Amino acid sequence: SLGILAAIPCKKDFSAVFKDMLFEGYKSGLTVDIKPVDPESYEHWVHAQGKERRIITILGQAITARQIAAVASVCADQGLNIDFITRLTGRISLQHPQSRPRASIQFSVSGTPKQIGAMRGRFMEISRETGVDISFHVDNIYQKNRKLVVFDMDSTLIQSEVIVELAKMAGAGPRAEQITRAAMQGEMDFKESFRQRVALLKGLTQSDLDRILQTLPLTEGAQLVTATLKRLGYKLGILSGGFTFVGDYLKETLGFDYMYANELDMEGKVVTGRVRGGIVDGEKKAALLREIAQKENLSIEQTIAVGDGANDLPMISIAGLGVAFNAKPVVRKKAASAISTTGLDGLLYLMGIHEREIRESNSGSGR
Structure with missing residues (x-):
């Protein structure tokens, strides 16, 4: 999938643009989903660019929806916004299961935690209760530049x-x-x-x-x-x-x-x-x-x-x-x-x- 944020001049008829894009997508065999973005939402995105960012990684032999939901709930409680969720591991074969499989998902979140100590403690509880490792650290220029x-x-x-x-x-x-x-x-x-x-x-x-x-x-x-x-x-x-x-x-x-x-x-x-x-x-x-x-x-x-x-x-x-x-x-x-x-x-x-x-x-x- 590909997401594009486009500014449409006020004089343009949005419904006509909407119709043309759907038609072009249909001709190309693509599904097009169009959502209007109001000025307030756009400004919220702009201001979010300067917020602290953190990486939260879930690691285990298998990851369930329950574990993902538990981590997401902690993020919400701490006032963090989940910007991206990335799967780092491939799919596990059902016909040829591994003896020690790996599963890992990475959250990219923005915002400042209300209580970072409480967040760490809650992650440790979830880790003990569900059998996965949950780690988090600041996402900065060094994240991909460690040597x-x-x-x-x-x-x-x-x-x-x-x-x-x-x-x-x-x-x-x-x-x-x-x-x-x-x-x-x-x-x-x-x-x-x-x-x-x-x-x-x-x-x-x-x-x-x-x-x-x-x-x-x-x-x-x-x-x-x-x-x-x-x-x-x-x-x-x-x-x-x-x-x-x-x-x-x-x-x-x-x-x-x-x-x-x-x-x-x-x-x-x-x-x-x-x-x-x-x-x-x-x-x-x-x-x-x-x-x-x-x-x-x-x-x-x-x-x-x-x-x-x-x-x-x-x-x-x-x-x-x-x-x-x-x-x-x-x-x-x-x-x-x-x-x-x-x-x-x-x-x-x-x-x-x-x-x-x-x-x-x-x-x-x-x-």
Whole structure:
């Protein structure tokens, strides 16, 4: 369909114009719908151009009319006008259903929310009640001009916490899990928790570290999202509170441009139980994000940060688009955008990338 707003001179007979347009449409095999626009409505459109704009994205394995209606109701309650609704994903085959389908719809809304905190809270309620992710962020010049995406590593790019898996090899798995859980939920200082967990690894060997890499479980969608973003010209980085030996492996395997993590101290081929150099905590991640952006001549608004733990909040909060992925409650509550119903490739839809664009960018990749 195509919409055209036309000004008809006052001297013209509108009914004659209306008749001629219907006739020309009929000859061309087109359906023409004509609606008069009064001066007041037109002025309303003109003034709406300067209003704040936001993008609201619904993401899940399936989206129903009930979920769309619930989001639209919140928009109405907050005094927002829905200007466009765009479907980002294709139709799902009924004859050949996918094991993990994707469905995403994007609302473009204008206006200033009456209570943005209440709006976020209501979206979280709808998300819990109906099983979809609902994210929203400001629509500005950077929406389609972001160029740097950084990811946390453990429980984001990969499905495990490597430090816990190593601790299991050392016979200290339960203790490492307990400390990790407290750190990721923000209940314990990250640096102190990290030192305690690294101490549990004393005595492990290089062969133990190599074994971890052989069974490293990539998160669903990790290969697709990184391959797509690379082909679209994005710079990619890993900012991890984990270990460099894992980060280096993922950097080479998935094609990352940057990688920062913690280095295990080794004597010969044996882990000493200490970390070499400074510890990459939450504040360090935020500083590294700023540093990489500056190196790439980008503003911080042109960056995207994705993570799951409390130590990811600093970088998530300063990035142009901050995304909580399968996140702990404390992180999900504070992040405006979240993914929990799909794989990591759900990020592409939050960025406004259409499924057809994803297919086109990977048409020769073999993925």
